[in-house]
Amino acid sequence: MPVFKHFQDQLTSYGIDVHPSELHGLLMGYLCAVKKQSKRDGRVSVYRSWMDDELPAEMVDLLEEAFNEGLENLEEFSDFDFTLLLPDDDASIGERAAGVGLWCSGFLSGFGETGRQLDVNEKSDVHEAMRDLASIAAMTDDVPEGEENEADLMEIVEFVRVSTLLIFAETGSMVTTNNMH
Numbered sequence: 741m742p743v744f745k746h747f748q749d750q751l752t753s754y755g756i757d758v759h760p761s762e763l764h765g766l767l768m769g770y771l772c773a774v775k776k777q778s779k780r781d782g783r784v785s786v787y788r789s790w791m792d793d794e795l796p797a798e799m800v801d802l803l804e805e806a807f808n809e810g811l812e813n814l815e816e817f818s819d820f821d822f823t824l825l826l827p828d829d830d831a832s833i834g835e836r837a838a839g840v841g842l843w844c845s846g847f848l849s850g851f852g853e854t855g856r857q858l859d860v861n862e863k864s865d866v867h868e869a870m871r872d873l874a875s876i877a878a879m880t881d882d883v884p885e886g887e888e889n890e891a892d893l894m895e896i897v898e899f900v901r902v903s904t905l906l907i908f909a910e911t912g913s914m915v916t917t918n919n920m921h
Contacts, residue, residue: 762843763846765843765849771850771908773911865910869907
């Protein structure tokens with residue numbers, strides 16, 4: 741996965757006004773919903789819809805690289821290498837916390853826009869994880885610097901990471917498809 745700054749620089753160089761964490765969340769939410777069932781042309785169409793624009797080939801390649809790496813890192817035999825694309829540790833805790841919220845918001849949007857629905861009668865870990873991601877996405881409080889807040893943020897990032905692994909693993913049997921792109 742390209743590091744956050746590289747991703748940010750690429751978006752900026754093409755005039756794309758999307759936070760890298762939100763875009764990565766969109767991509768991973770979409771990935772969790774469609775898994776391997778999507779085709780490159782369909783994905784490129786989805787990427788363009790996110791950006792309201794024609795994307796340069798380099799940006800498409802960057803998104804495809806992130807999609808394929810995400811798929812590889814989420815699959816059953818991945819050694820749980822999946823990570824979120826967030827601001828680097830040298831960024832303020834406020835920036836990193838905002839990145840986590842944007843990532844979660846993007847994830848829910850990416851998953852939802854595929855048209856896949858979870859069984860509403862099912863009370864499952866996936867439903868709970870999705871609700872928790874929505875709560876994290878809704879966090880708007882400023883986070884002051886401090887060791888305790890750093891530890892809390894690390895726990896939240898790990899929770900989101902593990903929740904994403906769970907959602908990817910468990911949604912295969914419990915989702916229905918309305919639109920596969």
